[in-house]
Amino acid sequence: MNHSDYKNRTVAVTGGAGLIGSFVAEELLQRGARVIVIDDFSKGLRSNIEAIKSDIELREGDLESAAFARAALAGAEVVFHLASRAYGVGYSANHHLETMLHNEQVNNSVLAAIAEHRPGHVLAASSSCVYRDDGPDTMREVAVFEGEPEMANWGYGWAKRFLEQKLQVLVRERSIQVAIVRPFNIFGERSRWVGGYSGAIPMLVKRILDGEDPVVVWGSGRQRRNYLHAHDCARIMVELVARRYSDSPVNIGTEDTISVADLVESICRISGHSPRIEFDLSKPEGRFIKSADSTRLRAALGDYPVKTVPLEEGLRRMLGWYQVNFGDGN
Numbered sequence: 001m002n003h004s005d006y007k008n009r010t011v012a013v014t015g016g017a018g019l020i021g022s023f024v025a026e027e028l029l030q031r032g033a034r035v036i037v038i039d040d041f042s043k044g045l046r047s048n049i050e051a052i053k054s055d056i057e058l059r060e061g062d063l064e065s066a067a068f069a070r071a072a073l074a075g076a077e078v079v080f081h082l083a084s085r086a087y088g089v090g091y092s093a094n095h096h097l098e099t100m101l102h103n104e105q106v107n108n109s110v111l112a113a114i115a116e117h118r119p120g121h122v123l124a125a126s127s128s129c130v131y132r133d134d135g136p137d138t139m140r141e142v143a144v145f146e147g148e149p150e151m152a153n154w155g156y157g158w159a160k161r162f163l164e165q166k167l168q169v170l171v172r173e174r175s176i177q178v179a180i181v182r183p184f185n186i187f188g189e190r191s192r193w194v195g196g197y198s199g200a201i202p203m204l205v206k207r208i209l210d211g212e213d214p215v216v217v218w219g220s221g222r223q224r225r226n227y228l229h230a231h232d233c234a235r236i237m238v239e240l241v242a243r244r245y246s247d248s249p250v251n252i253g254t255e256d257t258i259s260v261a262d263l264v265e266s267i268c269r270i271s272g273h274s275p276r277i278e279f280d281l282s283k284p285e286g287r288f289i290k291s292a293d294s295t296r297l298r299a300a301l302g303d304y305p306v307k308t309v310p311l312e313e314g315l316r317r318m319l320g321w322y323q324v325n326f327g328d329g330n
């Protein structure tokens, strides 16, 4: 499938009202696809698909139900499987079992539907959480059934490992082309604000804009992460399928990292706030450095650009979005 081959093809996006999924849906529409968005709005927002609602078909329901998944994926020639329960570490750390069981249930339903309908190509979102905490700083796409996944996201990481393994079986038994991607830290406007359960960037943006003082940051602040805007993550996913990528799992992230302290400083500077920053060493900060080895991604994408939204611009977009949607204490 080349760039234009999405034209008039029916493409389903599970989790299509979510952060990454809504950008995937937009990118697919721009490339001429007929897009089916499947979501239960448990975390995704109706406002994320408001601008495209007349151009998509919305199939609303809970993918934990195998019957719903079968009906929802009917007719899809390509499937982007992005639905999952994913919150920040504040949630994951105390809900490993619940997160694992929910994601397992959704994945089982979706994979059974895929096995039945046999779309031509599937892209499934795994996660960098499949990697062990004690691996190298720059993470290569190694096999992941040795040791435990990232412990802060233990249940989530196992569900993603299981998903990857089930997909390998699906590939072998049903001859379906499958791309498995392992996104790292993806951020952007369109996140649902879920208080202490949010990911790092949404939580920090909210605290700083709400005028909290001091702003308490988990860990030393010296831990380093790589951040990619959801629009770029979505473009890459769509492009990988356009290029018929179905090789080994591929990281989506960048090798360059920023410390959490510098991230906080950037959000404060861009927003014009200057709260005191306190680092709470009693809170988990996860592994020290998370950098994405991008060798495989670069090989898969050729000269297709990975990062088109610089971090500062992404933060600006997020701050603007927060002010419009949640300003005045909404």
Ligand SMILES: NC(=O)c1ccc[n+]([C@@H]2O[C@H](COP(=O)([O-])OP(=O)(O)OC[C@H]3O[C@@H](n4cnc5c(N)ncnc54)[C@H](O)[C@@H]3O)[C@@H](O)[C@H]2O)c1
Pocket: 014, 015, 016, 017, 018, 019, 020, 021, 038, 039, 040, 041, 042, 043, 044, 045, 061, 062, 063, 064, 081, 082, 083, 084, 085, 086, 106, 125, 126, 127, 128, 182, 183, 184, 185, 186, 187, 191
């Ligand atoms: N954002 C990141 O940093 C990141 C990193 C690694 C992996 N991922 C993975 O990428 C995918 C997309 O992530 P995101 O950040 O857009 O998450 P998100 O939470 O914004 O989107 C997930 C969507 O799935 C929907 N959903 C959840 N359970 C459902 C169910 N039972 N039935 C129907 N819909 C359901 C939610 O309502 C939401 O719209 C997920 O699989 C996630 O695990 C994300």
